[in-house]
Structure formats: C-alpha cells, structure tokens
Amino acid sequence: MKNRSLVSIDDFSTEEILRILDLTEEFEKEPTQKLLEGKVIATLFFEPSTRTRLSFESAISRLGGKIVGFSDAANSSVSKGETLNDTILTVNNYCDLIVMRHPIEGSARYASEIASVPVINAGDGANQHPTQTLLDLYSIRKTQGRLDNLNIFMVGDLKYGRTVHSLMMAMSRWNTTFNFISPEELKMPDEFKLYLDNLGLKYYEHNDFTDIISKADIIYMTRVQKERFSDPIEYEKVKNVYVLRNSMLKNTKPNMRILHPLPRVNEIHKDVDNNPKAYYFEQALNGVYTRQAIICSLLGIK
C-alpha cells in the first residue's frame, strides 16, 4: 500500500482492509513505538474537527512523528484566497504525508491527484471519512470476533449521515443484515438501498426499534439534528424516539455492543454509559490505533 492515498473506503480491497485491521491489532498491543521518527506529517484542517484532528495527532505523536499544519482555514493562507491546488503543491514539499479535512466534497480526491505524497481523507464534506469507517470495522471485529453474518442496526439520521453510508457500503462485503431505524424524513436514501438490492443483501426499515432490539449484534447510533428537519414540529415528534436508554437494553444479546461516531448529544442517555454494552469511548480509542496502522501502511513502514 506504499505511496497510495486513502480517499474513499472503496480504494481498499477486502484483503487490504483486513490487513489494516490486523495491523491495528498490533498497534493496540504496542501503541508507543519510534516508527515515525524523522517523519513530518501535515494535518490540514480546512474546517475544524477537534476530535478527528486530536486522534490523528495522538496517533502520530505516539509513533514519534512531527506534525505541521492548521486546525482551521481562518488561520491559513486559504483566508487570503489561495486555491487548494496551490496549498497542496506547497505543503507537499514540507511533509511525508498529508492528512486533510475539507468541507468541499471531492477535495481529497483532487488533492491526492496533485500531491506527490500520500493523502489521507479525514472527511470531505458529506462524502467520505474512510478512517472512521476503518475504526468502526475494527471495533465491530474486535467486539464480535468476526465481521461476517452480523445483524447491524443503524439508528437516527440515515439520510445525511456520512459515517453510516460508508460503514454500510463497507460491511456489505461480509453478508451483513441491516436494520435501518430512522424518522421518515431521514430514511436511508434509495441509492444505498439499491446498492444492497444489487448485492442481494437483506435490510429492513423501521420507525422505532424497541420491539426488535433483541436481534442486534451492533447498534450504531447517530445524532438526529434539529436543523435537518424542514418542519420543526416533525423534529419535536421524533426527537425522543431515537434516544437509547439503559432500560431498553434488557433483552439484548450478550455480545451486542453500542457504537457511535461521537460527538453524542442526547441520543444515548447517560445511564447507558455504565452498561458494559456501551462501547463508544473504546471505539474512539480504537481510532488512534487504526490511524497508526493506516499511516504506517501508506508510508510503507509496516
């Protein structure tokens, strides 16, 4: 995978994904190593994303790499009107790898075509966020011991949720059964259902999940944002339907785990946090190991 970029989860074959997950396992056992000594990695955050940036910077720092970059376009030459083309051509002289977050869709693909060093997409608008997908896959495999034949519940905003789309596409490689639980206004878009139809995979759509929760192996929660609703009354009607509470977890499978890309607002009640089935903070920690594995793969170090 040396010198490749990671822009979209589809850039990696199933074998390559599994290789990254195996490597992540190694980094989980030994997260502090001097593998990136002498390397400079640019973290270009054209829009703020504190969580993702800190996860990358933690991953790099633990491996002894140096970081250059910016956390907000307002603090960079972009505010002076520089094009992405020029920013990338300049920055790629200064570093061995670029991690980039940008609000414009397709910007990461474009950057990867210009740059002479590998580019990792840390989110391009509503399009892709492949390192999140890989850490989700790692969390699923770690908690379930496998990736195939699982029953995955995706809950909340399935229309705009970039992470659920990418995860769904990625998991479709392992004969997954999907249950989509969302308000009418935020249903899984047809193009993704068509994708599953073409693969012959089973999926079910629901407006509520209290009756079926016992079937889940993984519950992947997302935030239902008020600003997504054209009618505020619709939001008021549904806002409490997609909140997970500890009392709902009684009849769930012992292996079931709850994932969330974070930040959480109120969609997972705080009383769930102490339940051993809550896995979202460990999931965030897995993100550091996953990013170490990805960076070292693309640099040809591992």
Next chain:
Amino acid sequence: MKEAKQMSVSAIQNGTVIDHVPASNLFKVIQILGLDRIDNQITFGTNLESKKLGRKAIIKISGVFFEDEDINRIALVAPDAKLNIIKDYEVVEKKVVEVPDNIVGIARCMNPKCITNFESVTTRFKVVSKKNVSLKCHYCEKITTQENMQII
C-alpha cells in the same frame, strides 16, 4: 412568378457527415467537437424535419475524420447521431455513437458542493447507466442524472 433559388448544402468530397443531431443541441455538438476552432469547411443545417427527432440538425465537415473515442464524446447530447464517412463523394462507412464508459470534461457535476464547481478541475465521471444516462462524479462520488445534466 420567380423561381425559388435553391440553396444547396452541397455534398462533400472527403469528410464526415453527422446526421440525426437533435436541433436543440447542434451548437453543443459543434462545441464538444471543437468545430468552432478549426479551419475546415463546415456546413450545417438545423430545424430540418425528422420523423424520429421532430427537428434535427445535420453537420458536414470537409476533410475531417474522427476517432471513435472523440466522436463518442457527443453521445451525451446527440445519442442517436449517425455518421457517414465520405471518401471521393461516396459513403465508405457508417457509424453510430456509443455512450463511453468514462466522460471527461464535458458535463458539469450537479452537486453544488463538489470541488469541480469551486476550482478549475476538469470534471471526470464514470457512466453508471447508459440507457438513461447517469454519471458518477470521480471526485464527490455523487450521481448526476440526465435531467440534471449540464454541458460545460
């Protein structure tokens, strides 16, 4: 009564005739093939009656023969176009256009948040459906459908 003067679009000796172009897309075809930037003799007629298209256009280009790859670029705007290759006033070959697998630099991505609508990036699409043409953007991965297709 005066006899109507007949303006004849004369036959060409060597070159290409592109027939069955939808009249409304004549100038797009001219633009895509770069016919507005060459020195060859070109004649065209438009708003001609056509049973199939309603109103069609026809273009005759003297001394130009297109590669399939180039001519297929007009498939988005003239999917029913038929080509006659003329040598020494005779039709030596007939061709139809085919929607190619990839489209480079012809259509605009309909996603207003796509990088190609912000920076000077040549658009690139994978053709995901040829019948009712729909294009998947190489950059933002969003689909542009035929109804929303804009030719650059």
